[in-house]
Amino acid sequence: MARQRDQAGGRLTVQPEPGRPGVDDPAERRVEEPPKDSGYGRSPYERDRARVLHSAAFRRLATKTQVHTAGTDDFLRTRLTHSLEVAQIAREMGARLGCDPDVVDTAGLAHDLGHPPFGHNGEAALDQLAAACGGFEGNAQTLRVLTRLEAKVLGPDGSSAGLNLTRASLDAVAKYPWPRRPGQRKFGVYADDRPVFDWLRTGGPGGDRCCLEAQVMDWADDVAYSVHDVEDGIHGGYVTLHPLLTDPDERAALCADVAATYSGESPADLGEVLVDLLADPVLAPLAGYDGSHRAQAALKATTSVLTGRFVSAAVAATQERFGVGPHRRYAADLVVPRSIRARCALLKGIALRYVLRRPGARGRYxxxxxxxxxxxxxxxxxxxxxxxxxxxxxxxxxxxxxxxxxxxxxxxxxxxxxxxxxxxxxxxxxxxxxxxxxxx
Structure with missing residues (x-):
């Protein structure tokens, strides 16, 4: 049975589920499973979300580093809290565009399951150590966890099929849908996982194009990372806007970092965006943060406004180009205005420059x-x-x-x-x- 909302009143109704999906159906699972009758009538994508949420790999994210080392502060985010925030942002943004909300929610929950201990530092270390078997990349590892390593479903030959998610949910996690290539740091599949990767991409347009749900998840990831990690940095005392407000050389150095790491914009163009960003009244609560209840409330209001702006700008630009939808899979691409991407990248650069590269960090890494x-x-x-x-x-x-x-x-x-x-x-x-x- 499949659940469906009545368009007039928003009531939840139950409709008969169609027969076994076809070979290119987004709801198909790689290993056929017997019908489930829980009396609840969940859709295949609701089942996907539940499988990720109840997985051991998801629980492990609770003590895996996001930016700050996991366990060093009760306030700071871990991979688990970050993934929950990405899923929430992606779900709301996807729903506004007409995506299946459970597909984008699943992608948000699952997108970091392959990350190793110690965040991107551990990822870089494993990539060097795994050179003889094709390297290591967190997104490729996520696919491996979902389709092979996590224990849920066995194939006909007794081998693990991982969580056996639907094609649509796996494709929504694939934000780098290509194998390793010379000169490219990011990729989404190891050579020995190519069969399941080719299966999940069946029915798509081919090439490197991501489905809309993966693009929504990816932007939600950027938004959560940029806004929330700056929030953590301010609360932890690592980030202050004073140097950027008073020192042109410091602003230039930040823009150079961002251009080299997060953005295709030039340092000069980023500098213009940074001036506008620093003049935005929404950032005023970030100056003079003292950790009091009032200061924390003001900081949270700032992160909420920034998140809302970044999401709304992408939704509005996408609907302007492709119509109001609903849009799913490959019917549209997410459109994010350049100025919004630049602002997001600058916030990520602030976390990079003042948190990840703070004094003493190199020895710990x-x-x-x-x-x-x-x-x-x-x-x-x-x-x-x-x-x-x-x-x-x-x-x-x-x-x-x-x-x-x-x-x-x-x-x-x-x-x-x-x-x-x-x-x-x-x-x-x-x-x-x-x-x-x-x-x-």
Missing amino acids: ERQREVIADLVAVLADRAPDALDPVFAPLWRAAPDDAARLRVVVDQVASLTDPAAVAWHTRLVGGTPVGDLPKLG
Whole structure:
């Protein structure tokens, strides 16, 4: 049974669900499952959302680093809270455009499931260590988690089909729908996951184009990252607008960072946008933040207004170009005005310059990379005995050294920040991680 809202009154009604989806149907699952009758009549996409929400990989995000090291402050965001915020923003934005809200919600919840311990720093370390098996990328790892590593559904041959999500939901997670290419840092599929990737892209236009739901999720990710990480930085005392308001050289340095990392705009063009952004009255509460209840309320109001502006601008521009919709899959592309993208990129640059690159951060990042490198080395040496019961059989079944290395990398990537520290202490003896959070 499928649920549907009455267009006049918004009432929820139950309609018969069609037969088994066709080979290019967005609701098709790669492994056929017997019909489920829970008495609730959930749609296939509602089931997808529930599968991600109840997965072990999703729970692990609670102690995986977002920007600040997970566990260092009760206020700061983790990958889990970030994913919940991305899902909420994506759901509302997608609903306004006419996307299936559960598809974009699922994409938001799932988009970071493949991220390893220690955030992008751990990702970069694993990419170097996994060179012999095709490298490592968080988005490609997310696809692997959803379609292979997470335990939910088995295929006819007894192998894992992961969560066995629908084609539409998997495609909505694929914001980099291509394999690794020379000169490109981001990609969305490893070579040995190509069969399931080709399956999920069936029915699309081909090429590198993302479906609308993936574009909505990607913009929601950018919005949440830019706005909320600046909020965390201000609350933590790492970010202040004073240098940007008073020092032209500091503004120029920020714009250079953003042009090199987050934006295709020139530093000069970004400088003009930055002047407008800093003059915006909505940022006034960010100056002189003292952590009081009044200051926190004002800070939250600022993040709410910025989020609303970034979302509304994209919705309005998309509807202006493609009509009011509803729009799904490949019927439209998300349109984000250049000035809005630039503002978002500048906020991301503020978090980069004043949080990620703050004094003392480099030494901590080096210690994190040591933990990752030590774990890959010791697990490769002691596998399969040192691996979890999920990964040991995969290592034994691997056909060659590259495939065995991939299993070791999968194991390390699955660990939370504190679990990586604990495994390092247990397997290596001692820990070089200094101020990283400990189990307790």
